[in-house]
Amino acid sequence: MKFGDLMQNIIFTKHALDMIKEREISESWIKDTITNPDYTEIKSNEEIHYIKQIKENGNRFLRVVVNLITRPNKIVTVFFDRRLK
Numbered sequence: 001m002k003f004g005d006l007m008q009n010i011i012f013t014k015h016a017l018d019m020i021k022e023r024e025i026s027e028s029w030i031k032d033t034i035t036n037p038d039y040t041e042i043k044s045n046e047e048i049h050y051i052k053q054i055k056e057n058g059n060r061f062l063r064v065v066v067n068l069i070t071r072p073n074k075i076v077t078v079f080f081d082r083r084l085k
Contacts, residue, residue, distance in 0.1 A: 009072050010034070016075045025062070025078055029054050033064045045069075051081070 012020075019025070033052040038061075041049040050064045061084040067074040 010066065010075055011070075011072050012075045013077070016077050019078050023079065025080075026056075029057070029062055030064055030075070030078060033062050034066070047076070051084070054080075 020027075020030070029052075033050045033054075036052065037050040038052045040051065043049060046067060046069045048066050048068055050066065052062050053059055054062050057080065060080040060082075062078065063081040063084075064078050065076045067076050
């Protein structure tokens with residue numbers, strides 16, 4: 001799946017876009033996290049968290065939070081989760 005194809009099914013909130021820019025998070029890391037997560041956490045019927053270890057960023061874990069209710073789905077936020085080791 002190309003990132004452009006992914007973007008047809010998922011949109012970003014303004015907050016998510018701000019965090020991507022501020023935290024210098026690569027689009028390829030986001031795509032890889034969503035399409036090939038190390039694991040997922042279903043927080044509710046409305047929200048899923050995709051989590052992947054990013055070797056290019058000191059093996060830190062990227063968390064991509066997606067709202068499943070909206071159509072298209074929305075990436076709510078993106079961050080490196082310091083709680084995960």
